[in-house]
Amino acid sequence: MSGNGRLDPAVDAFVTHRNLLFTVAYEMLGSAADAEDVLQETWLRWADADLATVRDSRAYLVRITTRQSLNRLRAVGRRKESYVGSWLPEPLLTTPDVADDVELAESVSMAMLLVLETLASTERAVFVLREVFDLAYDEIAEAVDKSPAAVRQIAHRARAHVAARRPRGTVSPADTRLALAAFQRAVETGDVQGLLDVLAPDVVLLGDGGGIKQALLRPVVGAGKVARLLASRKVRAAAMSLQPAQVNGYPALVLQLDGEIDTVVALRIDDGRITGLYAVRNPEKLSHMQRETALRR
Numbered sequence: 269m270s271g272n273g274r275l276d277p278a279v280d281a282f283v284t285h286r287n288l289l290f291t292v293a294y295e296m297l298g299s300a301a302d303a304e305d306v307l308q309e310t311w312l313r314w315a316d317a318d319l320a321t322v323r324d325s326r327a328y329l330v331r332i333t334t335r336q337s338l339n340r341l342r343a344v345g346r347r348k349e350s351y352v353g354s355w356l357p358e359p360l361l362t363t364p365d366v367a368d369d370v371e372l373a374e375s376v377s378m379a380m381l382l383v384l385e386t387l388a389s390t391e392r393a394v395f396v397l398r399e400v401f402d403l404a405y406d407e408i409a410e411a412v413d414k415s416p417a418a419v420r421q422i423a424h425r426a427r428a429h430v431a432a433r434r435p436r437g438t439v440s441p442a443d444t445r446l447a448l449a450a451f452q453r454a455v456e457t458g459d460v461q462g463l464l465d466v467l468a469p470d471v472v473l474l475g476d477g478g479g480i481k482q483a484l485l486r487p488v489v490g491a492g493k494v495a496r497l498l499a500s501r502k503v504r505a506a507a508m509s510l511q512p513a514q515v516n517g518y519p520a521l522v523l524q525l526d527g528e529i530d531t532v533v534a535l536r537i538d539d540g541r542i543t544g545l546y547a548v549r550n551p552e553k554l555s556h557m558q559r560e561t562a563l564r565r
Contacts, residue, residue, distance in 0.1 A: 281325040287564040296337035298357035334411040352479030357381040358553040359532040366517040373517030379536035395426040436538040463495035468541035478550030
């Protein structure tokens with residue numbers, strides 16, 4: 269606070285753009301914990317900046333956040349190499365307005381974050397800044413230390429890469445909820461046929477326990493295998509409950525055990541069928557399921 273009770277200009281600008289900056293870092297990293305660390309690093313650099321020379325505080329802050337995210341991506345990449353089992357993005361309990369912004373919801377969905385994992389770090393930064401946040405090529409060039417011409421080429425390459433891997437067809441929230449409800453009923457009752465009705469033939473089930481909780485160490489592929497596995501693990505105990513929740517902008521399921529979150533299950537739906545199931549059990553990745561996270565672009 270300044271002497272007259274107003275927020276310091278640096279604090280005011282950072283608070284104004286904080287949700288945007290978190291979203292940039294989260295889409296770059298797929299980890300809320302790492303995104304929060306990036307924001308701390310961004311603040312330290314912003315607090316030392318000469319604000320008199322800053323023409324656009326939003327662009328300046330996004331540039332710092334992007335550079336810090338790229339640095340963190342390299343460290344995270346080394347960490348993932350020794351990760352036990354499948355690595356999945358950290359799920360977020362998101363505010364209702366995230367689902368209302370269709371483009372934002374798709375960009376932070378578990379399915380899209382996994383697609384972004386297949387990009388090189390600079391490609392990911394360029395794609396996120398251009399396709400999600402609609403930054404100009406010259407602004408992105410400053411953030412990633414490339415020429416605008418190089419950024420255009422990277423954006424074209426990244427766009428084609430993502431287009432070949434992103435979910436097929438537009439699925440309305442209503443259709444997603446219907447598929448989720450049918451899936452939930454089948455899981456709760458151990459109904460193999462009910463599961464086969466909603467699963468795509470090439471569905472993939474991934475589990476992330478991080479070596480802390482028991483989880484699948486390898487992907488399970490195929491409707492038959494996935495249905496039989498899920499039916500054998502139906503929700504049986506009175507202390508267990510399966511509840512719908514808004515996760516990363518889309519309907520998902522939360523398994524609670526004795527009132528505590530045990531697993532978050534997100535879905536990928538293509539052409540009306542479930543093609544991806546992502547079960548996060550690693551307790552270190554479930555802290556952002558306790559409260560809603562606001563995302564902005």
